[in-house]
Amino acid sequence: MKRRHILKGAALSLALAASPALAQEDSYTIGVAIPSATHGFMGGLNYHAQASITRLEETYPQIEFVLTTAGDAGKMVNDIEDMVATRGIDALVVLPFESEPLTSPVQAVKEQGIWVTVVDRGLAVEGIEDLYVAGDNTGFGRVAGEYFAETLGEGDNIVVLRGIPTTLDNERVEAFEAAIEGSGINVLDMQHGNWNRDDAFNVMQDFLSKYDDIDAVWAADDDMAIGVLEAIAQAGREDDMWVVGGAGMKEIIARIMEGDPQLPVNVTYPPAQIATAIELTALGLVSATPVSGRFIIGSQRITPENAEQFYFPDSPF
Numbered sequence: 001m002k003r004r005h006i007l008k009g010a011a012l013s014l015a016l017a018a019s020p021a022l023a024q025e026d027s028y029t030i031g032v033a034i035p036s037a038t039h040g041f042m043g044g045l046n047y048h049a050q051a052s053i054t055r056l057e058e059t060y061p062q063i064e065f066v067l068t069t070a071g072d073a074g075k076m077v078n079d080i081e082d083m084v085a086t087r088g089i090d091a092l093v094v095l096p097f098e099s100e101p102l103t104s105p106v107q108a109v110k111e112q113g114i115w116v117t118v119v120d121r122g123l124a125v126e127g128i129e130d131l132y133v134a135g136d137n138t139g140f141g142r143v144a145g146e147y148f149a150e151t152l153g154e155g156d157n158i159v160v161l162r163g164i165p166t167t168l169d170n171e172r173v174e175a176f177e178a179a180i181e182g183s184g185i186n187v188l189d190m191q192h193g194n195w196n197r198d199d200a201f202n203v204m205q206d207f208l209s210k211y212d213d214i215d216a217v218w219a220a221d222d223d224m225a226i227g228v229l230e231a232i233a234q235a236g237r238e239d240d241m242w243v244v245g246g247a248g249m250k251e252i253i254a255r256i257m258e259g260d261p262q263l264p265v266n267v268t269y270p271p272a273q274i275a276t277a278i279e280l281t282a283l284g285l286v287s288a289t290p291v292s293g294r295f296i297i298g299s300q301r302i303t304p305e306n307a308e309q310f311y312f313p314d315s316p317f
Helices: 012-022 040-059 073-087 099-111 137-151 167-180 197-210 222-234 250-257 273-286
Strands: 028-035 063-070 091-094 115-119 131-135 157-162 186-192 216-218 242-244 293-297
Touching (some): 028 073, 063 073, 091 099, 099 115, 115 273, 131 137, 137 167, 186 197, 197 222
Parallel strands (some): 028 063, 091 115, 115 131, 157 186, 216 242
């Protein structure tokens, strides 16, 4: 027999009370809705989503998974509505393509008694989801900033590439600025590269034409770091500055493992967080384990000494 998962809210006591009954169910369906692999990070996220589903299908034969990918918010909404109408999902794991247009559709799912796990990009209304899984955006900026403060001296010059204008990006930049405060490091310029290597290439070309003395670049994303490195190479200024990106792209990690002076460190913001979200959701369905609440994955500094443990050669990212 199969029935809907009826957990409501994010309270631990409710999760504990409901889970034993759920553990007796014979079968469940988990819907997973994520953006398509439009750039490196999302390519990695798609890889880890599929890998975790393959692994969990072997571990929990009573769970069926429905995975959809969307290139825009409208398709993601349609995918989710179809999961509810035709597949009778017991839980939804969603990384919203955009926060605002996904909020009402996901809230409608929750109101039907379906467990909701939200990943990375929060919804526009707080408290809808049962479980929230994400990287640590404040930690992402702080860890990078601490490296700059430790490595550079007073009077050294840096430039910064921001992502897409979002609260997520604001959290990262504010934490970075707080970490370098009092170090004497000069931030010459700060522009949005939109987490896009082509945009970052253009921004970095502008920086290089404007500033003769740049000691380091916080690219704040590995796709942007690739664009930055290409602009630096075309200008013949590879020996002038080093670059810190973020998120652990395998090409970047490989270069750190090799001790590339242009890429001394990286900061984690793992696309594998989707696997954490899917696995916790599955665990909550089949056991009495409490999984509701917030699960924030801390950011770590990747160095030549520990880079190997963050290297996934089979991942597209």
